Amino acid sequence: MRAEREARRRCLAGGFSLLEVLAAVAILGILYMVLATVTIEGLRSEGQSDRRLRASLLADLRLAELEAPMEVGAPCPEPYGPDEIDEFEVEVEVVPLDIPQPQHEGDVANAPAGLSTLGIEQSPLCRIRVEVRWPEGAGERSVSRTTYGFDQTAWEALASSAGVGAGP
Secondary structure (H helix, E strand, C coil): CHHHHHHHHHHHHHCCCHHHHHHHHHHHHHHHHHHHHHHHHHHHHHHHHHHHHHHHHHHHHHHHHHHHHHHCCCCCCCCEEEEEECCEEEEEEEEECCCCCCCCHHHHHHCCCCHHHHCCCCCCEEEEEEEEEEEECCEEEEEEEEEEEECHHHHHHHHHHHCCCCCC
16 A cells, blocks of 8 residues: 555656646647747738739730730730739720920920921820739739830821931
8 A cells, every 4th residue: 555655656746737737738829829820921921922923924914915016016005904814903004105395495405306396296105004903901902014115107107297207
């Protein structure tokens, strides 16, 4: 009997108390919460990066589709949009760029060479802006790309009507 008590006492002395077990469980619970939060934030960031990358590639593709015909002499494209592709909304804005006209007689030297004397009201130059938008959270995110185009056909028509050479 005495031997049993001694054995039991040694066994209890070598184990963990209830307080130590509860403290270990609390520490593991806190560690789990921190790891879960970091994992969720990582997944959220990965999703945002993926959508931004896909939107950027879509904007680049649309811009390339608009630039390709202009390289062989096509006029500036017409604006369009918004166009829905998957969860993205694509809008193309085409704005003719105005050629500044001199305000005073002394400003003629600062005007673009020859254009102010042609009486050109609308420039053959245009700005093409592609914007891709998508909803994210409570707000909306967007990616945009901008390029500039030269309408060779419009330039030739304006130059021939003014009696000037067709080259830019």
